[in-house]
């Protein structure tokens with residue numbers, strides 16, 4: 001049995017890689033990475049960041065990530081709802097690697113932003129196989145963030161686990 005693992009390429013807090021499906025024989029190769037919440041960690045409220053408890057297991061969603069080799073990568077993520085004691089309400093769980101309302105990871109957005117510095121939005125959209133409006137939105141968001149904070153770093157998405 002092999003000890004090889006792809007989990008090191010997906011260092012997301014509070015989630016573990018449980019399986020993958022690679023489709024490398026297609027015209028457009030792709031891979032689906034299934035992530036499950038780490039049950040040792042308490043989920044975190046998306047609004048205030050307080051640790052809560054699982055209120056409901058919601059639907060699953062696909063989030064686009066950086067390609068693995070030639071394969072377009074989709075993360076299959078469980079979207080849980082959290083009962084937040086600070087907000088006194090059920091909120092969607094905060095993900096360390098993607099915004100709740102976005103369908104791309106932070107590091108993929110940073111990759112798009114880096115490409116936008118040297119390529120046109122249309123060329124970037126064609127290269128990453130996304131809608132030009134999505135690429136433009138990412139570019140605008142990161143430009144605004146850079147002017148306010150001075151730095152955009154995907155490594156900051158690996159926040160600490162909220163055990164406790």
Ligand SMILES: [Zn+2]
Nearest residue numbers: 045048084087
């Ligand atoms: Zn909250």
